[in-house]
Amino acid sequence: MRTELPPAALRRRxxxxxxxxxxxxxxxxPPGSGKSTLAxxxxxxxxxxxxLVPMDGFHRSDEELAALGLSEVKGAPSTFDAxxxxxxxxxxxxxxxxxxxxxxRARERTVPDGLRVRAETPLVVTEGNYLLLDDGPxxxxxxxxxxxxxVDLPAVVRVPRLVARHVAHxxxxxxxxxxxxxxxxxNALLVAATRERADLVVPGA
Numbered sequence: 001m002r003t004e005l006p007p008a009a010l011r012r013r014x015x016x017x018x019x020x021x022x023x024x025x026x027x028x029x030p031p032g033s034g035k036s037t038l039a040x041x042x043x044x045x046x047x048x049x050x051x052l053v054p055m056d057g058f059h060r061s062d063e064e065l066a067a068l069g070l071s072e073v074k075g076a077p078s079t080f081d082a083x084x085x086x087x088x089x090x091x092x093x094x095x096x097x098x099x100x101x102x103x104x105r106a107r108e109r110t111v112p113d114g115l116r117v118r119a120e121t122p123l124v125v126t127e128g129n130y131l132l133l134d135d136g137p138x139x140x141x142x143x144x145x146x147x148x149x150x151v152d153l154p155a156v157v158r159v160p161r162l163v164a165r166h167v168a169h170x171x172x173x174x175x176x177x178x179x180x181x182x183x184x185x186x187n188a189l190l191v192a193a194t195r196e197r198a199d200l201v202v203p204g205a
Contacts, residue, residue, distance in 0.1 A: 065079055095119060098116075155188070
């Protein structure tokens with residue numbers, strides 16, 4: 001595992017992945033670390049050679065979470081459709097075109113078929129918390145990725161960012177702080193334990 005490659009080296013590494021047949025790059029890290037920002041930047045710099053497929057599209061619906069008694073731990077590994085995510089990665093790994101769901105944070109809803117991956121797109125970038133989790137169905141994700149980068153950011157920066165995010169989506173500051181400490185930071189501990197499985201550790205921003 002290498003750490004702290006400069007941006008130019010990251011771009012060269014991404015370009016090498018996009019230089020042939022279908023490849024999958026994972027970007028993971030704890031909540032609020034900046035993994036979505038990095039993944040989007042990689043896709044932006046590669047243009048039509050890359051597409052972003054976030055894991056968040058596989059959030060279970062609020063109705064399903066309520067029925068399962070999981071509403072209070074939304075964001076935990078059990079609150080995602082891991083098998084559906086794996087099935088999509090397998091299709092993409094095989095070089096196929098595919099539709100994928102996306103998560104609308106403003107409405108807290110998944111949008112089915114929210115994006116399309118073309119067969120001719122060489123690099124699929126997928127980002128999410130649990131790409132390196134070695135437990136249950138999540139343990140199969142790593143084997144489908146050509147590389148996985150871990151985005152690291154100190155909690156002193158991440159936690160205020162997460163609180164602000166929850167406030168922006170309708171929680172009071174008190175509710176946001178309670179949710180971050182109870183849920184997001186519990187998930188962050190799970191993700192931090194996967195850091196050593198990454199090919200590369202990148203400082204968050």
